[in-house]
Amino acid sequence: MLAFSGSLPATAFAMEGLDPYLVAIGRAVAAAVAALVVLVAAGAPILPPRAHLRSYLVIVAGVVFGFPVFSGLALDSGASTSHAAVVVGLLPAATAACAVLRAGERPRPLFWTACALGAASVTVFTLTRGGGHVTGADLLMVGALLSAAAGYTEGGRLARETPGWRVISYALVVALPLTVPVTAVLALSTDVRPGAASLAGFAYVSLISMFLGFIPWYAGLAAGGIARAGQTQLAQPPLTLLWAWLLLGEDVGPATIGAALAVLACVAMTQRARS
Template sequence: MERLSNPSHPALEKSRGWINGFIGVLIFSGSLPATRLAVLEFDPVFLTVLRAAIAGAVAVALLWLLRERRPAPDQWLSLFIVAMGVVLGFPLLTALALQHVTSAHSIVFVGLLPLATAIFAVLRGGERPRPVFWMFSLLGSALVVGFALAQGVSAQPTGDLLMLAAILACGLGYAEGAKLSRTLGGWQVICWALVLALPPMALSSLWLAPASFGQISISAWVCLAYVSLFSMLIGFVFWYRGLAQGGIAAVGQLQLLQPFFGLALAATLLHESVSTGMLAVTLGVILCVAGAKKFAR
């Protein structure tokens, strides 16, 4: 499959990057409602390792069927960082954190993810956004965090530390994977990362599996399929390609919209209410993303 190359029209390539990134965020946004439904019948930690194992098995099949070449020796360390960040680290740490904090509290930290991604884009990707970009990035993060705090959250040191670790792991995994996608290809990066994580994820799934699955409903299995195939694999195909095309720091700001897309899906699927304040904050976040896009370089 075609890798990313130097585009003839950089502006067009960046636009495609924002489109791919937006599709990735939409796919990731469905993870929250799907996970909420799935954990009603699956243990959270078991769900985390099982979805990674399923995605890893699919990744092995894709790489074998398409006869993809193995990564170069100097690419394996980056793939290991991606696997530890987005395949194992973020899903597991957030699952553990949500045993101590509410979903509303977790939004405080999810609002910091675009900023973390931008910082790692500088440290690992060599990007240098303009100063005004950081202003919009900080303002967007502040809007999301402020919205979460306004919902009324309580301090839980254990959950807070786990969420902070999750955000750092995810931001590093996003930036590292996007940098590697420029030479290895977006879908290849996530597939090889899933392959690296497959052995411990598969063994953990067998170890943590319940004695019987007879009480698991069809809707829970559908949700498991979504978080396994879309959240762990298909979403990353668009996301990593978008980051590589449009810039890690810039396109990463689209993550500011993810909590609100997730809440909108939850309102549709789970019949949860969406307030006027939520819509107002969403509009402010959209303006911040647009500003970050304009001043990213």
């Protein structure tokens, strides 16, 4: 979660000099280069087993394309990093639902109570900040968290049999036939004005958010159960708020802090609920 908590602020920095779509898709190409180096160095096959290809396509759609594109567009459309961070607090509930539907997990009622409280806190915060309405940026963030939930669940399932580093590496490699040409077109057709902050942000979302962060994440989902371990994502909003305040100078008001703390309290409840 520490690695992922910097994703939204880093995306905001990257978009200072790069097109949102270029940041979203291009980072998958950069991450795939690192993944190929690791696979070759470890002597592992470059491609995943054909029997698991469908699962890897779900991961590609969810975390290689879905979350980066939707979250980047949400930030580009005017959502602050702190606002987007609190909306992401719904991600654990979405992941838990996917774990029930796809991975066959059955958490206890206390678990679902904590999920519902966390989701309610985020929903109230979103409606309050939007004047009682859900904004376009909020809908984009919902698309982002649903995409991530599907990709997390499928990756967690595969990580029960395949090491987490190979799961994310294979997903990035499988996506290359699409990410490389799209990145090339975007690089040639969009306004590219990379500065130091933009390049640093792009490097972070490429190597940390898109690759290294997934290695312990998928391993943790496989070991602790996707639904239960996924609730540690509720700690992500407070961390992201901290980075938004420190790095972007965003004004984090009492309502934002209160919503983040309410979501964080739900983490403790979910961790008491054994599957």
